[in-house]
Amino acid sequence: MGGVLAFQLYDWHYFFAELMNGLTLGSLYALIALGYTMVYGVLKLLNFAHGDVFMIGCYIGWFVLTGLGGVLAPRVPLVPLLLLMFAAAMVGCGALNVAIERFAYRPLRNAPRIAPLITAIGVSFFIEQTAVLLWGANPRQYDFFELRNGTLFNPPAFTIGNLSVQYAQIFVITSAVFLMFALALFVSRTRTGKAMRAVSFDREAASMMGIDIDRVIMVTFLLGGVLAGAAGVMWGIVQSSFNPYTGFGVGLKAFTAAVVGGIGNIGGAMLGGILIGLAETFTAGYLTSTFQDLVVFSLLVAFMLIRPTGLRGAPVLQKV
Amino acid sequence: MSAEVPTPSGPQIGADEWVARSNERILGPRGPFGAVVRAIDRTPRIIILAVFVGFVAAIPFMTSNGYIQGVATDTMLYILLAMGLNVAVGWAGLLDLGYVAFYGFAAYMFAALSGGHLFTGGVLLTDWPTPAAVAVAIVATIFLGFVLALPTRRLRGDYLAIVTLFFLEIFNNFTNNGDRWDWLGLGGTHDVTGGTTGIIDVHPWRIGGTELTNYSRDYMWVALGGFTVLAVALMYANKSRTGRAWRALREDPLAAELMGMPVKWLMLLAVAVGAGVAGFAGSIIGAYHQQVSPDEFTFVLLITVYAMVILGGAGSLGGVVVGAIIVNVLLEVLNRPDHARWVFYAAVLIGLIVKVRPWRLLVAVLGGLVAFGVIVNQIVGAVWPRGVDGPIAVGPTAFTKQGFFAGAIRHWLVLPAHTYTIPHYTIGNYAFVIVLGLVLALTLVKGWKRWVLLVPMIWGAAFVWENLLIEQAPTVRPLMLGVILIVLMTTRPAGLFGQQRVEIV
Numbered sequence: 001m002g003g004v005l006a007f008q009l010y011d012w013h014y015f016f017a018e019l020m021n022g023l024t025l026g027s028l029y030a031l032i033a034l035g036y037t038m039v040y041g042v043l044k045l046l047n048f049a050h051g052d053v054f055m056i057g058c059y060i061g062w063f064v065l066t067g068l069g070g071v072l073a074p075r076v077p078l079v080p081l082l083l084l085m086f087a088a089a090m091v092g093c094g095a096l097n098v099a100i101e102r103f104a105y106r107p108l109r110n111a112p113r114i115a116p117l118i119t120a121i122g123v124s125f126f127i128e129q130t131a132v133l134l135w136g137a138n139p140r141q142y143d144f145f146e147l148r149n150g151t152l153f154n155p156p157a158f159t160i161g162n163l164s165v166q167y168a169q170i171f172v173i174t175s176a177v178f179l180m181f182a183l184a185l186f187v188s189r190t191r192t193g194k195a196m197r198a199v200s201f202d203r204e205a206a207s208m209m210g211i212d213i214d215r216v217i218m219v220t221f222l223l224g225g226v227l228a229g230a231a232g233v234m235w236g237i238v239q240s241s242f243n244p245y246t247g248f249g250v251g252l253k254a255f256t257a258a259v260v261g262g263i264g265n266i267g268g269a270m271l272g273g274i275l276i277g278l279a280e281t282f283t284a285g286y287l288t289s290t291f292q293d294l295v296v297f298s299l300l301v302a303f304m305l306i307r308p309t310g311l312r313g314a315p316v317l318q319k320v
Numbered sequence: 321m322s323a324e325v326p327t328p329s330g331p332q333i334g335a336d337e338w339v340a341r342s343n344e345r346i347l348g349p350r351g352p353f354g355a356v357v358r359a360i361d362r363t364p365r366i367i368i369l370a371v372f373v374g375f376v377a378a379i380p381f382m383t384s385n386g387y388i389q390g391v392a393t394d395t396m397l398y399i400l401l402a403m404g405l406n407v408a409v410g411w412a413g414l415l416d417l418g419y420v421a422f423y424g425f426a427a428y429m430f431a432a433l434s435g436g437h438l439f440t441g442g443v444l445l446t447d448w449p450t451p452a453a454v455a456v457a458i459v460a461t462i463f464l465g466f467v468l469a470l471p472t473r474r475l476r477g478d479y480l481a482i483v484t485l486f487f488l489e490i491f492n493n494f495t496n497n498g499d500r501w502d503w504l505g506l507g508g509t510h511d512v513t514g515g516t517t518g519i520i521d522v523h524p525w526r527i528g529g530t531e532l533t534n535y536s537r538d539y540m541w542v543a544l545g546g547f548t549v550l551a552v553a554l555m556y557a558n559k560s561r562t563g564r565a566w567r568a569l570r571e572d573p574l575a576a577e578l579m580g581m582p583v584k585w586l587m588l589l590a591v592a593v594g595a596g597v598a599g600f601a602g603s604i605i606g607a608y609h610q611q612v613s614p615d616e617f618t619f620v621l622l623i624t625v626y627a628m629v630i631l632g633g634a635g636s637l638g639g640v641v642v643g644a645i646i647v648n649v650l651l652e653v654l655n656r657p658d659h660a661r662w663v664f665y666a667a668v669l670i671g672l673i674v675k676v677r678p679w680r681l682l683v684a685v686l687g688g689l690v691a692f693g694v695i696v697n698q699i700v701g702a703v704w705p706r707g708v709d710g711p712i713a714v715g716p717t718a719f720t721k722q723g724f725f726a727g728a729i730r731h732w733l734v735l736p737a738h739t740y741t742i743p744h745y746t747i748g749n750y751a752f753v754i755v756l757g758l759v760l761a762l763t764l765v766k767g768w769k770r771w772v773l774l775v776p777m778i779w780g781a782a783f784v785w786e787n788l789l790i791e792q793a794p795t796v797r798p799l800m801l802g803v804i805l806i807v808l809m810t811t812r813p814a815g816l817f818g819q820q821r822v823e824i825v
Contacts, residue, residue: 046478103760107810112570115813117415117481118630122805125623129799130756133792134749248619252489255482290500293493297486305471308479 026277027176032254035224041200051251057232089229097225131244262310396543404597410634412590413570418484424617426602465595495614518613633818710735748788
C-alpha cells in the first residue's frame with residue numbers, strides 16, 4: 001500500500017516537474033513564434049533566419065554576463081545584470097533582424113515566392129556559420145547554477161504542498177507573459193500596430209491608404225528580433241547549454257508553433273508555443289527521449305496535414 | 321543595330337519591365353561573355369552533352385592521380401543530385417527541403433539490400449544482385465517521394481518546404497539513433513541503421529560478374545552513364561507537355577489550375593522524379609564510399625546542392641551541371657590554403673575587371689588598393705612592429721615568410737605574428753564583422769563614395785582572408801555557400817545560365 005502510494009506521489013511530482021518544464025519551454029517557443037508569425041503576416045515569408053537571430057541573443061547574453069565578471073564574481077548586482085543582459089540581447093537582435101530585412105529581403109519584395117525563401121535559408125546558414133567561425137562550435141552555458149551558492153535565485157525553489165517550483169522557471173514564464181502582453185497591447189492599441197494589422201490583411205490596399213509599407217515591415221522585424229533576443233537570454237537561464245546550431249532546431253519548432261496556432265495570428269502563436277513545449281517535454285519524459293524529435297515532428301506533420309490553417313487561423317482565401 | 325540600342329537603367333514610367341527590355345532580349349547577352357553564351361546557344365544540346373560525356377569519361381586515361389579522379393566522381397554525384405533537385409525547384413518551383421533525405425534513404429536501402437546489413441545480421445535481406453538492389457532502391461525512393469508529397473499536396477509552397485524539412489529532421493534523428501530503435505517503447509530493440517557509425521563494409525557494385533573495386537574510376541563511369549541517360553531523358557521531359565506544365569505551375573499555380581492542369585498530380589510527379597534521381601545517386605554513394613554514415617545526409621549537403629542549382633540557374637539543365645562543377649571544385653580548392661589564396665585574389669581581380677568601368681576607374685581603384693595597403697602597412701609597422709611580421713599560411717599547418725607572394729602580402733597587409741599559433745585570435749574576428757558591415761554599407765551608398773569605400777573593403781577582406789578564413793576551411797566552405805545563396809538571390813536570381821524571369825503584374 002505504502003509502496004503504491006509512494007509511487008503515485010513520485011509520479012505526480014514527476015508530472016508536475018515535467019509540466020513546469022513544458023510551460024517554460026513553451027513560453028520560449030511562443031516568444032520566438034511571435035517573430036515568425038508577425039513576419040509571415042506582413043511579408044508572407046517563412047523567415048528561416050529567425051531561429052538564428054534567437055541563437056545570437058543567447059550569445060549576446062553570454063558575452064554581457066562574461067564581460068561583467070562572469071557568474072562567479074559578477075561586478076554588478078543580480079537585477080541590473082539581468083536587465084543589462086536582456087537589454088543588450090534585445091537591442092542587438094532587433095538591430096540584426098532589421099539589417100537582415102534591409103539587406104536580404106527588401107531587394108526581393110516583388111520577386112517570385114521561392115526567391116525570398118531560398119534567401120532566408122541562405123541567411124540562416126550564414127549566421128549559423130558565422131557564429132561557428134567567430135565563437136567556435138562548442139556549447140556554452142550561462143552557469144547560473146554556480147552563482148550565489150549554487151543558483152541564480154537563492155533559494156532555488158519554493159514548494160507548494162509537496163510540489164517544488166523553481167524560481168528561474170517562474171521568472172522566465174512571467175517575463176515571457178509580460179512581453180507577450182506588451183506586444184499584444186502594441187499591436188492592438190498603437191497607430192503602428194494598426195498599420196501592421198492593415199499591412200498583414202492586404203499589403204496593396206494598405207499601401208494605397210498611405211501606409212509606409214517599408215517602415216511597417218521594418219518595425220515588424222524589429223519587434224520580432226527584440227522578442228527573439230529576450231527569448232535567447234531566457235534560454236540561457238533555464239536550459240543547460242547552447243551552440244551555433246541551437247537556433248535552427250528551436251526555430252523550426254517555434255515556426256511550427258506559429259503554424260499550429262494559425263499563422264499570422266498573434267494569440268495563436270502563444271497558444272501554439274505552449275502546446276509544442278508541452279508536447280515535446282511530455283514526449284521526452286514519458287515516451288522516448290532518443291526519438292523525441294521524430295515523434296514531435298511527426299505529430300506536427302500530421303497536424304499540418306489535417307488542419308493546415310492551424311487552431312485559430314481563418315481559412316485562406318486565395319486572391320488574384 | 322548593335323551598340324546604339326539604349327539599355328534602360330531604371331524603371332520606366334508607362335512601360336513594364338518586359339516591354340522595356342525587349343531590345344536586350346532580341347540582341348541577347350553582350351560582351352565577350354555574351355559571345356560565348358550565344359555560341360553555346362547555337363550549338364545543339366546533344367553535341368554539348370556528347371563532348372562533356374566524352375571528356376569526363378576520358379579523365380581516368382588522362383590522369384592516374386587518385387585525388388583528381390575522386391573529385392571527378394564526387395562532382396558527377398553532385399551533378400546527379402543537382403539535376404534531380406532542379407526538377408522540383410527549378411522546373412516545378414517547389415521548395416523541396418527533404419531532398420537529401422531521399423538520397424540518404426536510397427543509400428541505406430542499397431547498403432541493406434546488397435550487403436545484408438538490415439535487421440541485425442542480415443537474416444531478412446542479403447546479397448541481392450546489384451541491378452535488383454539498385455532498381456528496388458530507386459523505386460522505393462520514388463515511392464517515398466510520393467508518400468511524402470501525397471498528403472502535402474494540399475499545402476501551399478511554404479508548408480511543403482516546412483513539411484519536407486521536418487522529414488529531413490526525422491530522417492536524421494532516426495538514422496543517428498536507429499541502432500536502438502525500440503518501436504517507441506512498444507517492442508524489442510532493433511539495430512536498423514547502425515546508429516552514428518552507419519553501415520560499414522557496403523558491398524561494391526557487381527556488373528556481369530565483375531566487382532567495381534577501382535572505386536573512384538568505376539563509380540565515376542557508373543555515375544556518368546546514369547547522367548547521360550538522365551540528361552537525355554530530362555531534356556525531352558523539359559520539352560514535353562509535362563515539362564511545360566511544370567513551368568506553368570512554377571509561374572502561377574492558380575492560373576495553371578484554371579487552365580485545367582492537374583496541379584496536384586504535377587507537384588507529386590516533380591517531387592517523385594527528383595526523389596528517383598536522388599535514389600540513383602544514393603545507390604552509388606554507399607558502394608563508392610564503402611559505407612553509409614548518417615552525417616553525410618544533413619542540412620549542409622542540402623545547402624550545397626541548393627547552392628549548385630541556384631548558382632547555375634534553377635531551371636536550366638546545363639546551368640545546374642555547370643553550377644555543380646563550379647561549387648564542388650571551389651569547395652575542394654578551399655581545402656588547401658595556398659590554392660584557396662589564388663582563388664580569392666583571382667576572384668577579387670576578375671570581379672573588379674568585370675564590374676569596374678571605365679578602365680580609368682579600374683586603374684584608380686587598383687592603384688588605390690596598393691597605396692592604401694602599403695600606407696597602412698607602414699603605419700602599423702611603425703607603431704606595432706609585430707603586427708606586420710607574421711607568416712602566411714601555405715598548407716594545413718605550414719607557414720612561410722619566403723617567396724614573392726609572401727613578401728608582397730607582408731608589405732601590403734597587416735599580418736600579426738603568431739596568429740596561427742594562438743587559437744581564437746580575435747583581431748580577425750573583429751575585422752570580419754567590420755568588413756561585413758562595410759560590404760553592407762557598400763550596397764547603400766551610391767556614386768563616388770562607393771568607389772572610395774570599395775578600397776578599404778577589399779583590403780579588409782584580404783586582411784580577414786589571410787588572418788582568419790584561410791585556416792578555417794571547414795567553416796569557410798559552408799559560409800561561402802550561404803553567401804552564394806544570398807548574393808545570387810538578391811542580385812541575380814536567374815543564376816549564371818538561367819532565364820531571366822520578369823514578374824508581370
